[in-house]
Amino acid sequence: MERSSWTLIIIAALGAAALVLSFVPSAWPNPLEGVNEAQRIERLPQLADAAAAVDAACRKGDAVAFAEATTASYRKDLEQRLDAVEATLTGQTLQAMAAGASGYEQWLAQPLWALEATGPVAVAAVARSTGDGAQVLVFDWDGEQFKLDEVRHVVRVTGPEQAKTFVRELLQQR
């Protein structure tokens, strides 16, 4: 083959690659959205991984990793709460928080009452081991990973049906 033909092929290949890459999304859609309940439950480990990342950052006292695993909104609220006891969000504080706490990942090992997703948001409601209502974890999909956005203890939710209703209402409000 002539050299010019090779050049042409290479240019064409590069052009085609560029064309394909231009249609590749820079951010993937929420993996829990648009699938049925069973598929969502199959993908629950993705949320558990996100929760585990938060727990790990806390245990290590790694503020940078913590920032990567949580949303700005989550961190802002946490800062407000720390401010009440004259503390700030530092690695040391994260470690102090983690000490003696069971961690978010473990919550997702509890019986799952509801799991819903809309847009970039995924919400899981699990039974609290202490029997006092549901623990609700809200994650935000940033196109690449879930980040912990909100944690709620909802006393009035005491079963799967109530949890589903609650989670749907929560998603509507957001």
Added chain:
Amino acid sequence: MALVLICLTACQRTSTFPNSPGVLPGWRAALGAEQRVRGFVLDPSEPLPRLDPRSTLVVVDRNWRVPEASTAERHRKVLREFVEKGGRLLLFGHATRMVHDLEIEAERPECSVYRWGFDRRAMSGEAELSMHVVSGHEPELFEGLTPGVSEHSFPITGGTPCHVPLCAWQVGGSKSGRVLARLGEVLDGEPAALGPPVVLQWQLGKGQVMACGLVPHLNHEREAVRTNAREFVARCADWAERQGGDELVLLEVLDRTPHDVAAESLGPPIVPWLAHWGWQVALYDGDEPDSLRPMEELVRDALVPGWMHGADIVELSLTDAQHGAPITWPESDPIEPPVTYRGTTPLGSWANGGFRTFADEAHTRGLLVFGGMDPLPVGDRPAERLVLLRKHARELMGLRRHGSSAWDGFGLRQWWPDPQGLGLAMVQDYQPSASLYCVGERVPKMAGSLRAVDADDGALRGLSLAGIADGWRAGFAFDQYPVGVLDARVVGDRFPGVGVRGGGSYGDWLVRQLNEFVRERRLRGGTALWRRHDPRNLGPDTVDYVQGLSLEPLRAAVATPLSATGRDGIRAAARELIADAPQDFGAAVDAPAAVHVLQNNWFRLLGSGGALAFDPRGLGRFESNAVTISPGFCATRMFGGRPDASEIKAERHNLLASGHRGEGDYRKYVRIAIGERGDGRLPALLAADHAPQWPAGVVFDWQPSTGYHELRAELRCENGGGLVGIFLDDTLLKAVACHGTGRQPELIVPVHIAKRGARTLRIELLEGHMIAIDRLQLHRAGDIGVEAEVQIAAGSVAKLLERSTSSYHEERVTLTAMADVPGFVMQTRCDKAARNLQVERRLSLPGYHTVTGSLPGDDEKARRQAFVLTSTDTSKPDICIVPLSMPRYERLRVDGQAVIWRGAPEPGLTTRIGFLFWPHGRGHESLQHLPRILDGIDRPTAVDLSRNGHMDLVSDLPITQSRLLHVQSDVRTPFLVRERGYWTMRGSQPAADGGVYLRVHQEPSDVVRIVAGPSVLARTRPGPGSLRILAMQEPTPRSVTATVLQKSRLRAPSVVMAVDFDEVQVNGKPWSFFDGRTIYLPDVPGIYEIKTTFAGARLAKPKDPHVRSTAAPLMACSYDAGTNELVFETTSGHNRPAGLPWTAVLTGPMPVAIENGEIVDAASLQLPDAAAQAAAERGGVLVRFRSGKTTVRYAGWNAVAGR
């Protein structure tokens, strides 16, 4: 040369006048040093010294009070001769009237009080009064003075507000004087029309007289006025010198401020500072003709609860703008109905004698009943108004026909200048003891009536918020205005009569109004009426505040938010709506409106974290002359806890996410649930009083998480904007003025949520036209929410609850105060705490770093016992800090300028610490007893009455104490309380958990007895209108020693004996002024020993002739059976015009003659029919008499057969 000197010395005359250097020092300085100046007080009871015509007399009457008597007879002749012989007389202020008294001027000038800035015509309330020169004579008098609004006008006095004496020829002009200047007025910067002659000159014989009806204000705050005043006085001295005077003699007229004797030392330890209080009660509660409130409702909701809180007067608002008067007036009535009369037919329980039944309900309980006429339901012709009053008096106040059902007087807000007292005469022909009070600054004076301060005069031009308080339109002297109508309308009137709509009178504003009113009137016969018990005007807690405050006037403990007087409260915001509105109208307390205060007459605490102020005089003044004990009392820090990882969330709501909704189909409020389904659209506009087109407010139902939230809003003015209030539940968070045009600056409202559950957030246009909401967002901005709540509003005890909630803790801080006790108890209770959480409270007490006393066993590094802190500033009281209960690990430590209170909270733990202020340096004196005394503030002694309704209390404390009792019995009457041997009637305060609170005074050796229930009404007791002004010693059914504690002014003080009697002796002398079992006493504070005798029913002996009813101030009244004469005599201490006779109803036969009086012709009373006339005759004989001694003679009186 020596001879000449000797001659000159001999010619130098020696003054014959006394000289008191303390007399008018400012005037002495202003008069200058050219002539010798002497001075003394002009005492009418003392003869004048010999007057040398070479002198000039300068008579200065600085009193604003109008002189009641003319110049003393003994002075007139001497002064006139002085002038005739060549003396010079200079008169200032009300002394100007002397020209008439000395017969130099035939036309009498009018003495009055010039007032500006005391009613709603005024803005800043500033008046500048000047001499406007209208003559070319004596130009030297005005030389060098600085002109005011015109070149001929020279201001010499004034004020803001202005309250000065004025004596001028306002009605008839001067006959013989030469007018030099007329009165010039500049009101709020605007010149008014030229006034009457005010500077005049006369020639009499060889002498000269010059008078200035104003008193130059030598110390006026404005330099131009001050300088003019001094210059004018100096020019007057020059004038005297030019006329040949060689000596100036200052004569200061005696101070006319009344010096009423305070009755505190007379006996009982707890005396109500106000003689009377009561509600104005609305007769109608709607606009329809038949919307009369049932009488039973008024008795149940207003009359009885008020009575139980110590009320002894009730005013029923008989008329209103929609309905006129509820009295039918047929054409056939002997009193011809005015053409303009507007009336309705009374319906329901008011028909067929309902008004008389209402009076019976009141009188049985000892309350006086007045009828309010606002507005008058006739036109403005005096004859029509007189006829109206006569008709209403005949229908409601016919004492002879109706007996105890007769009403006791009227309150008027409209009248015309009535110097003869014709209005009073109309009424006292039917009810001789009736009183009238005229409400308002601008109501012309009706002779013989009482004047009342009107809260509506506190309104600002263009605004409807009413009320007069310390610093705002105050200046109504107690002797001129003994009655006051205070504003208690939270919601404004739709049709306010001749007043303003009112509204915005929250608890804090009620306190300020009442405190201002009571301070000067305490123990001086003041009457407070609250406008108004009307379901349309009342807020959810208005009744609690009014009744609690009135139970203990000025001394009451109060817990209230600063909704009206805070720096972003209703009044401060409303002030911004009016250009150039005076600062004093607005904020009175430098704290946000949402702050809740706890106060009584001794201290004010702006929430646990706010400033703590103390009034050493115990008069509830916390703005000026108060001692600031702490700028921020308690600051709380938390540390050591870890956030709860199970609850971390951002909370943000865009309340306009659903957009706007258009016009129509609204009620007053629109409800929107935050975060729930439904129509979440906001109305495009809010408008006051425009439903159904637009609502006035929007109410958000909300289930917030605890913490600190912020509401951010952008408001836009439409059609003028208005006053916007943002409320959480019913507590005002912030008021904001929305004025100008277009969009307003972003509004940020802090919303603290510490109480869980459903809440309502309300945005309401309270006053004005329209606003739009362009942006409305709510977000949680902090973890700690602190919220206060009033638990007990006001009264003998008040309680404030502050909740503090975060993700770490939940805590309740309760602050409790008692009336008239200079201290409070602070209780903290932990409901929830995170592990390892620690709390440190810092009680900031600058200047208090010395512990001057403590109880034995105390550890100074960890105090758990009572101790005393003394300030380096001797004006500050000692603070006794008394731990009442402290958990094991809590400690107090004095650290420089603060007390550190540290502990580790645990759910369920409670700490109580009492704080008591004691005179400087004496805090240690009773320290060991304070734990028990303070313990009683928030844990009152629980007591139960015995079956016959009484109980006795003793104390084993060796010191006197004010005790709070929680009477747990079902009490439906006021109490009779015996303290130190004195029985007084006392109201009580309902307790939330049943029973009532009652405050008593306990002395170490005294047995306090309390009585309540039906037996109170069966005993010898204070009579109608005397519940608050009478104390009794050793009452028996037949005798009692009564102490009149203060003047009543409305009705002669009276005692109702428990049993019938025939004859009465007061202080050992016969006394014939009684009606049935009610014995009337002189309205003069003092002690009256009353003894009655009863011949017995067997003898069927009717009572001797006696006075049944009169308003005349009788000092003697007795019937002599030997001469068949009833003789009564009045005191001179009254303001009745000489031409207005008194009336009285006498029981007994028809007199044959009356010396100093006459029998009133029955035909002149225009009774409706013969039956009424017969009934009236059975009720007694109506006589008229003049002041002084009156003798009523009877003939043929058969004591056994009767008439």
